Amino acid sequence: MRFMTLVAAVVLFVALAAFATRWLRRTFAPVEVAGESMTPALLPGEYLLLRRDSLADGEQAYGQIVALRDRSGRLLLKRVVGLPGESLRAGADVQINGRALVERYAHGVTPAAQYRGIDRLGPDEHFVLGDRRDASTDSRNFGPVRAASIEGVAALRYWPPGRVGLLRRPRREFAAVDGADAPRR
Numbered sequence: 001m002r003f004m005t006l007v008a009a010v011v012l013f014v015a016l017a018a019f020a021t022r023w024l025r026r027t028f029a030p031v032e033v034a035g036e037s038m039t040p041a042l043l044p045g046e047y048l049l050l051r052r053d054s055l056a057d058g059e060q061a062y063g064q065i066v067a068l069r070d071r072s073g074r075l076l077l078k079r080v081v082g083l084p085g086e087s088l089r090a091g092a093d094v095q096i097n098g099r100a101l102v103e104r105y106a107h108g109v110t111p112a113a114q115y116r117g118i119d120r121l122g123p124d125e126h127f128v129l130g131d132r133r134d135a136s137t138d139s140r141n142f143g144p145v146r147a148a149s150i151e152g153v154a155a156l157r158y159w160p161p162g163r164v165g166l167l168r169r170p171r172r173e174f175a176a177v178d179g180a181d182a183p184r185r
Helices: 002-027
Strands: 028-032 047-051 065-069 075-082 088-090 094-096 099-102 116-118 125-129 152-159
Touching: 028 152, 065 125, 075 088, 075 094, 088 125
Parallel strands: none
Antiparallel strands: 028 047, 047 152, 065 075, 065 152, 075 125, 088 094, 088 116, 094 099
């Protein structure tokens, strides 16, 4: 009788482990950061877990780091800055619906040849940019990205050990208007 209980426990453990492994593989994907377009938020050689579900809705999508593929099939990691229905200009700074976006994470000078304007993003479109503007291939080059083209959202950095942690999205802020001191949301 003890032998049968042990066999049942082992079979149950193996079945649960197989289920958990399958669920993890469907839900998450490991990714290595290959380029410098997202520095300093992401550094080359770091490893991330992508959450393979859809992008958050509305304002919650802003600032998330997403994975998508370029025309050659290369995986790109970029930050969502423009949301469906918004008008956008990406130049020396990013303007959303005529208001300058405060991007504490962004650096580098956008080359004038990459300045872009979008009259209005479609209901399923997002504008994505690399944080290092002078070293990024992003929506300034290939245009808005449909939500269905986003393969996942960067959720967790698991390597190197000194930088392990959840990847949090920044709060969306706009530059003060008319001399007001506080950033507007």
